[in-house]
Amino acid sequence: MGTYILKRIIGSILILLLIMVVTFMLMNAIPGSPFLTEKSTPEQIAMAEAKYGLDKPLYVQLWNYIKNYLHGDLGTSLKMQEGTPVKNIIFHQGKFALSIKLGLLALLVAVCLGIPLGCLAAFYRGSWLDGLLRVVTTIGVAIPTFVLAALLLVVFSVKLKWMPTLSGSLTDAKSYILPVISLSSYYTCYIAKLMRTSMLDAINQDYIRTARAKGVKTKALVLKHALRNSLIPVVTYLGPVTAGIITGSFVVESTFSVPGLGKYFVQCVMSRDYPVIMATTVVLSALVIFAMLVVDIAYKIVDPRITLTTKED
């Protein structure tokens, strides 16, 4: 297990380096410059670019990024908060914490709601409850996040005025509700669908018949024998879900004006704030990679047939 995690961490660093290179190339492929405004003259732009080293050849710029990142220096913002170290913007202004809080809550809702709903649908297969859940989950999977977020905003905040329009820094519990619903709805519905299928699959397996033949109670049959087996596909799906929820928060944060990392990310791309783009991408990627590692380890815990070590071990 230890060797496996170590290997994964080394692999993750390589992946992050690759992500940096790709991000750098894409970033420079977008036309424009952080210093481009209506008033600025070409001379002013050239001066500012020279000051931040943007006039140097691209490979030198990239090397500087990598070198600085290896020293833990994420650079300083060029535009959004000029001169402020990017590290401070991400970690000390609560942006990172805000996004993580929102993402984890949405993930929690998706798992805690999706799994029981899927189980219910499986047990009452063919009943009205199953039918209702099928309709609801299909709609939930079909509606894109940005449509749902806008819809919720219009209905509950603008028309009914039950919820705040601007969720802001999520200081009170009420302001969480709409962003979390928008962020988690797709995943809740998808997990519910997945869970229904795998639960139905599990309860028809031979080992369930064996357990019944042993005289195991129905409750234990479902909660012990069927649930753990049917969780395997769900856990597999949780990796991409975590990634999706984190990146999905861009839209939700923008819609509900939550000053999180996602919203900031969109803004910094708009204003070509290169160091901020780079830092946010790397931080979010690291987060996703970490989530994947956690999922892989969880996978091993749920299903003992999985071995994490590679053949050489």
Place this chain on the structure above:
Amino acid sequence: MEENKLLLKVKDLKVSFFTPAGEVKAVDGISYSLGYNEVMGIVGESGSGKSVEAYSIIGLLQNPGRVIGGSIEFEGENLLDYTPEQMRQFRGNKVSMIFQNPMTCLNPVYTIGNQLTEALTCHDKTISKEDARKKAIEMLELVGINNAEKRMNQYPHEFSGGMRQRAMIAMALICSPKLLIADEPTTALDVTIQAQILELMKDLQRKENTSIIFITHNLGVVADICDRISVMYAGRIVEQGKVNDIFYDPQHPYTRRLLQSIPRLDEEDDERLIPIEGTPIDLLNPPQGCNFGPRCTECMKICLRQKPPFAQVGEGHISACWLHFKDALEKEGEK
């Protein structure tokens, strides 16, 4: 055999599956009895209803299957009158079952020890964890699994097929049931392992005094272990008798044809196997007469009109065929 010495008495049991296409009479009125410490083989081809019949004893019939008639008496009590909770307490405790495919019959995410002790604890709430574990290790040793202590903590995928079937047998016998139903327990195993498992079952049957209903499509397998054999065809028992009667003096044409179709080691090299021509009947539309009639080479007119009754052809040997009534029929001018 005295009436009160019987462990199990199945009387005119009828099981049907209610499918969208209509009622499938999987088991169509079968009766037999089983004494204490007796091993009965139920032999028949796929779809003859032998497993369905066993599942109705242990209450594991799945929708849309339903028992629609008859009775199953276990030590004098009709199992069909049991509530679901009574049935649950009965399963695994008084009667237990082992299945065909040991590769899929154990839960892959729990250890063997966990699954073995569960069979104990779900019937005996008072048993302590240590006692249950001790008993489980004892059972594993009994079925010939070495290193039982260590094996307890392993998962099914770390066991070979034969070992899994051994573990299944240990699990089935852990509550010392009076009846063990073995549904093709050796079919999925290779031949050498088959022989080992059969040997083990024979051995355990003697040690534990368990009655066994041994379901198989393989006549060779039952010869060794069974006291009596029932031959089933299309939901009905066609012949029943002691193992030697069935093998050396088969009376029903189906049994005879079945025996002719198994390869034998002591036969001449150029001896050809004789297959049973035709296909099993459609249970959705069973024929009016004898179910085997359409495939029978000795079929008479009456066979296609009326189901044959049982004829006593020897001591404890019965066969359901009109051929046994041939003389009487000829006298009446019917044939």
